[in-house]
Amino acid sequence: MTEQSKIDRKGAKPASLLERADKTFGLDGLGPKKVPGNLPQPKRRHPTSEGTVSQAAATSAAPTSKQSVVEPLPATEPVAHPAVTLSGPFHSIDRDRLRDEGLIVPEDPVTGLLEEFRIVKRDIIADAKAGHAPKQRRILVCSPHQGEGKTYCATNLAIALAAERDVEVLLVDADVIRPSVSRRLGIDAERGLMDALADPSIEPERLALKTDIEGLFVLPAGSTGSHDAELLASARTLEVLDRLTQGAPNRYVIFDTPPALAASPAAELASHVGQAVLVVRADETSRAALEDARQLLSACPNLKLLLNATRFSPSGRRFGDYGETGV
Incomplete structure (x- = not known):
């Protein structure tokens, strides 16, 4: 209970509850002490120049013999093959x-x-650089059915692309069922892609024929043979393509x-290329x-459509008219 005996009831003004508590418990002694006047004066430090460390700080930061020093690892350069x-x-x-x-x-x-294949190659080059x-830079050229012009387009695309400055183009006859690239170009060679896939000791670059068409x-x-599809589906295929x-x-x-709907090699190779050109023949290939x-061909992330053998032009003009008319 509150102490009532010490309350001065006759005074002019009764003490408040806080004042009585201060008087009873001595709260005055809990206040801040006075600072003595005989304390020694601290030594003044001279400022150092900005960006430098004082000798004392450098000494304290130096590691002792018991501390281990971790040396930074040297920067590593990317391995270039x-x-x-x-x-x-x-x-x-010929x-x-x-x-x-x-x-x-x-x-x-x-x-x-x-000019038409120049437009096709520009799109391919742009996507390759991006x-x-x-x-x-590995491009598959395919068609749904036979006779839609895939080899014709693949060969023309390779010739047009080889005309670029400082560019090499390797045209691979991957139609192992009915190879026709060599026949169209008049090339007679016994060994090629399937030999490199079947024999790991064969370096594929030594089977790539250099032509007199620059690049x-x-x-x-x-x-x-009868196991060509299995060879194309093997891990060796990726090794060969990476090497090329x-x-x-x-x-x-x-x-x-x-053709994609006639044999499996196109679907097998689709996962190893970055771009695919699907050739369809106007007025013949069904939806x-x-x-x-x-x-x-969905394993390839970038599928392009090339409409072959068209005879209709919305503007009534065709590539080549400019030079012929002299307009």
Whole structure:
């Protein structure tokens, strides 16, 4: 209970509860003490220049013999693989044969066909540069059915792409069922892609034929057999393709494959390329066939559609008219 005996009831003004508590418990003694006047004066420190450390601070920061010093790890440079040089035998390409096959002839005047494939290659080059990966420079050319012009487009694309400055193009005949790239170009070679896949001791770059078209190399299909699909599905395929693009940032590899709805190699190779060109023939390829082929090539992240053998132009003009009319 509150102490009542010490309350002065006769005074002019009764003490408050806080005042009585202070008087009873001696709260005055809990206040801050006075600072003595005889304390020694602290020594003044001279400021150091900005950005430097004083000698005392440096001494205290120095490690003792019992402390372990952790040295920073040296910066490591990315491992650069040596460039693989395409070093197969030399073969000349018969220009008259190119004309007979309706293909682009590098030395001939600019034609509408060349201009059309220039547009196709620009899109492919742009996507390859945007991807910054060797896989983006591997392009599969396929069609849903036979006779839609896949080999024709693959060969013309390779010739047009080889015309780029400081670019190498390797045209691979991956149609192991009915190889036709070598026939169209007049090349006679026994060994090629399937030989390198079947025998790990064979270096694929030594089978890539150098042609007299600047920048163009050809890898034939090689020896084919009943287990070609299994070879293409093996881990060896990735090893071969990686080697063909190793250390060569300006090298493009174009694959001419069997029709997607006729054989499995196109679907097998789709997972090893960064771009795929699906060739369809105007007024012939059905929408259902196009959709089925698209599903089979879905392992490739970038699928392009190339409409072949068109005869309709919305503007009524075709590439090549500018030079012919002189407008």
